[in-house]
Amino acid sequence: MPIHVIWDAKKKVKIQIFFPEDLMNLIEIYNVKEEDIVISKGVIEITDFEKNGYLGMLFKTEVVETPEVIRTFRVVLIDSKTNLKNEISQDILFFRPHIIVPEGRFHKMVIELKKSSFPRISKRMKIDNVGLGTAIISLSALEESDVKITEPKELSEYIQKFYNVFKEEIDHLKREFPQYRNLLEEYLKISDTLYRTYELDEKIIEELKKINEGLWEAFKQNPKFLERFAEAFLIAFLSSLHLVMELQSFLNYIKSIAKKGIILYNAMHTLKLRPGLNKFRGRIVVTDLAFNKYTPIDVEIDIEVKAETEIFVPIYHLFEWGEGSECLTHKV
Amino acid sequence: MKALNALPIKFSSDFAKEATFYLDKIMKWGQNLIKWLKADFKIEGQTIRFIYPERLQAWSIAFTCKKNILGKGHKKFLIPVKNITLVALPMLTDITEKAIKILPDKGFIINYKSLQPDMLYILKIQSEIENPKLLDIIIDARSKLDDPNREVRRYWMHAQLKFLSALEKYFSSFKIEDWEFKVDVGVYEDIKISLPKEFERELEVILEWVKEKDRERKQKLSWAHLRIIKGRKRKDILKILKDLQRIFLPSNFRRFIDVKKDFRYHDCIRGVDYYNFPFPTWPRFMTVISRTDLTLEKPAAVGLLEFKRSEFRKNVENIFCRKKK
Numbered sequence: 001m002p003i004h005v006i007w008d009a010k011k012k013v014k015i016q017i018f019f020p021e022d023l024m025n026l027i028e029i030y031n032v033k034e035e036d037i038v039i040s041k042g043v044i045e046i047t048d049f050e051k052n053g054y055l056g057m058l059f060k061t062e063v064v065e066t067p068e069v070i071r072t073f074r075v076v077l078i079d080s081k082t083n084l085k086n087e088i089s090q091d092i093l094f095f096r097p098h099i100i101v102p103e104g105r106f107h108k109m110v111i112e113l114k115k116s117s118f119p120r121i122s123k124r125m126k127i128d129n130v131g132l133g134t135a136i137i138s139l140s141a142l143e144e145s146d147v148k149i150t151e152p153k154e155l156s157e158y159i160q161k162f163y164n165v166f167k168e169e170i171d172h173l174k175r176e177f178p179q180y181r182n183l184l185e186e187y188l189k190i191s192d193t194l195y196r197t198y199e200l201d202e203k204i205i206e207e208l209k210k211i212n213e214g215l216w217e218a219f220k221q222n223p224k225f226l227e228r229f230a231e232a233f234l235i236a237f238l239s240s241l242h243l244v245m246e247l248q249s250f251l252n253y254i255k256s257i258a259k260k261g262i263i264l265y266n267a268m269h270t271l272k273l274r275p276g277l278n279k280f281r282g283r284i285v286v287t288d289l290a291f292n293k294y295t296p297i298d299v300e301i302d303i304e305v306k307a308e309t310e311i312f313v314p315i316y317h318l319f320e321w322g323e324g325s326e327c328l329t330h331k332v
Numbered sequence: 333m334k335a336l337n338a339l340p341i342k343f344s345s346d347f348a349k350e351a352t353f354y355l356d357k358i359m360k361w362g363q364n365l366i367k368w369l370k371a372d373f374k375i376e377g378q379t380i381r382f383i384y385p386e387r388l389q390a391w392s393i394a395f396t397c398k399k400n401i402l403g404k405g406h407k408k409f410l411i412p413v414k415n416i417t418l419v420a421l422p423m424l425t426d427i428t429e430k431a432i433k434i435l436p437d438k439g440f441i442i443n444y445k446s447l448q449p450d451m452l453y454i455l456k457i458q459s460e461i462e463n464p465k466l467l468d469i470i471i472d473a474r475s476k477l478d479d480p481n482r483e484v485r486r487y488w489m490h491a492q493l494k495f496l497s498a499l500e501k502y503f504s505s506f507k508i509e510d511w512e513f514k515v516d517v518g519v520y521e522d523i524k525i526s527l528p529k530e531f532e533r534e535l536e537v538i539l540e541w542v543k544e545k546d547r548e549r550k551q552k553l554s555w556a557h558l559r560i561i562k563g564r565k566r567k568d569i570l571k572i573l574k575d576l577q578r579i580f581l582p583s584n585f586r587r588f589i590d591v592k593k594d595f596r597y598h599d600c601i602r603g604v605d606y607y608n609f610p611f612p613t614w615p616r617f618m619t620v621i622s623r624t625d626l627t628l629e630k631p632a633a634v635g636l637l638e639f640k641r642s643e644f645r646k647n648v649e650n651i652f653c654r655k656k657k
Contacts, residue, residue: 056472
């Protein structure tokens with residue numbers, strides 16, 4: 001979190017900063033010499049400046065324990081001549097997503113499919129985000145699970161086509177921007193993993209974070225690269241599109257936005273279930289838009305299927321979103 | 333420093349040290365240029381600006397001619413340049429065409445025949461900064477989403493110089509122009525909120541219908557589809573989707589964005605979100621690009637980017653011709 005203070009350069013001042021030390025750590029300070037700063041518990045005192053009239057600082061914020069907390073940040077300017085104090089204070093809201101299972105556990109689920117109707121699902125998995133931050137969640141199956149997650153059949157053609165064009169576009173980019181070759185190759189590598197599994201895990205989140213930072217750095221260095229990178233996505237999309245896929249991709253988009261503050265990563269992937277009792281053993285992996293890691297939620301759930309043949313149920317159908325924070329309802 | 337800090341702290345001197353090598357090179361480049369000019373001209377003043385998006389150093393040098401050179405041919409300057417302009421004061425007459433010739437390899441020629449005595453000229457020369465990362469060593473820039481519950485979503489933008497006195501040693505006048513700032517503005521929740529529930533259902537029914545092979549079930553789905561679209565004014569789903577895509581065109585999305593304080597709006601593009609692969613087709617974010625300037629006198633800038641969510645939602649709703657409740 002950056003902070004700066006500007007004052008009349010003709011006035012000589014001392015500055016005291018009061019900050020929440022459990023949530024913030026000073027990592028960079030500008031226009032100040034090492035010998036002119038004293039840091040004690042939650043207080044920074046600066047007695048002189050390289051060029052009077054400006055102080056810049058950068059704090060590293062920690063992931064908060066409670067999903068949202070407001071803390072006060074205070075700056076006190078003391079006139080060195082008159083000792084008069086001028087105080088500025090600012091409340092800062094720290095927030096993060098907080099995914100919970102409101103009922104403490106998941107119940108046995110029953111899925112019934114009659115010949116001429118949509119599957120009727122009772123006791124869906126109830127989860128909620130009671131934090132203010134946006135959570136990205138992904139459901140994955142463990143090896144011991146007798147239910148596996150599969151790619152939606154109707155999307156596989158689109159995904160394949162999209163991915164092939166996308167790879168070609170990235171190759172063009174590598175030639176056009178050889179300085180980002182390694183970065184693009186890493187990006188393609190992780191895309192390849194996601195293309196095959198479409199599941200997030202801790203390792204992938206870690207790698208995504210690294211690549212995300214690398215790409216943003218490159219975009220910052222080279223706006224043309226950002227433009228071309230975004231174009232590569234669009235070209236791949238437009239070349240792989242046909243009528244049904246246009247509808248399908250939009251449905252995927254809206255289904256993945258589960259409720260306010262939850263993005264369901266693999267919403268359209270399906271669980272392949274056979275008639276009778278199915279034991280699903282899996283995990284809900286949670287991250288946020290900055291790729292911070294949160295404790296995953298273990299899922300042990302028995303699913304009883306009342307149908308004549310095996311069925312494929314999209315992941316978004318399995319969840320029920322709680323009311324903990326504001327829901328996505330129309331507010332106009 | 334007496335410190336009780338959990339993490340090591342970096343000071344201005346650390347950043348100045350990192351930048352020194354490249355600043356020295358820039359200074360050497362400028363000094364060479366001025367040395368060449370001084371032989372035939374009287375230097376009246378000089379400034380430097382850094383132009384961020386193009387990573388250029390832009391020198392402006394004011395000079396008058398020494399009497400002995402007038403009418404005597406030309407002089408070659410063999411330094412790499414990107415752009416060059418020569419203007420004559422007081423009318424700011426651009427005489428580049430007449431007086432300057434850019435050489436195909438590197439450098440340029442000033443034709444002295446086009447210059448006049450007692451006239452003040454400004455030579456503006458732009459050249460690439462050797463290390464494009466230099467400006468990132470000089471500036472810290474970050475953005476932060478304010479309270480996400482607000483109806484107008486606000487993102488704070490902040491840019492500040494990491495050191496001043498070292499820069500002052502190099503340049504008496506220093507400016508970073510058009511520092512670019514990119515903020516990902518989340519649009520996905522507002523899209524979801526604005527979509528009629530029955531539209532989502534309609535998509536599901538259509539896609540079920542396409543997949544379905546059972547005649548009886550296919551007919552049931554057809555009836556279900558007709559029931560859903562009965563109340564809607566616009567029936568053509570593809571046109572609706574096209575109009576939705578159009579909302580993300582920069583010229584359209586611009587209407588929902590306000591950039592305030594020290595920053596100014598520059599452009600926006602569809603955001604790329606990496607975890608969304610392989611469905612990056614419908615943007616969850618729009619990347620908004622804003623710009624600001626920094627100088628030694630104004631070493632920090634704060635901007636506020638506002639996303640007018642309710643207007644955006646109203647526009648999405650209008651695509652479906654949905655009446656407000």
